Amino acid sequence: MSTEAWLDVSAFSCPQCHMCYVEASWYASEIGSDVECGRCHATFNTKKNLTDRVLLRFQLDEQGKLVNVAFSSDQNRASEEQERSSGRGREF
Numbered sequence: 001m002s003t004e005a006w007l008d009v010s011a012f013s014c015p016q017c018h019m020c021y022v023e024a025s026w027y028a029s030e031i032g033s034d035v036e037c038g039r040c041h042a043t044f045n046t047k048k049n050l051t052d053r054v055l056l057r058f059q060l061d062e063q064g065k066l067v068n069v070a071f072s073s074d075q076n077r078a079s080e081e082q083e084r085s086s087g088r089g090r091e092f
C-alpha cells in the first residue's frame with residue numbers, strides 16, 4: 001500500500017546578492033525568521049523576501065520510503081491559497 005504526503009514550501013531570495021533559497025513554509029512564511037545569506041552573509045527577513053510558495057506531493061512506498069516528489073496539482077495549490085487568505089489552518 002503506497003501513500004502520499006505533502007510539504008508546503010516557500011522560496012525566497014537574498015535582497016543583496018539574489019541567492020535563492022527554499023525552506024518549509026511554517027518557517028519562512030509563518031514565522032518569517034531572520035536568516036544569514038550563505039553567500040554574501042547579509043542578514044534578511046525571509047517573509048519580506050518571498051518569491052513563491054508551493055505544495056509538494058511526495059509518494060512513499062510500503063516501507064515509508066520516499067519514491068517520488070512533484071508539484072501538487074493546481075487545484076491543491078489553489079485551495080491552499082484559499083485557506084491562507086481565509087485565515088484557516090492547513091489540513092495536513
Ligand SMILES: [Zn+2]
Pocket residue numbers: 014015016017018019037038039040041042
Ligand atoms: Zn546574499
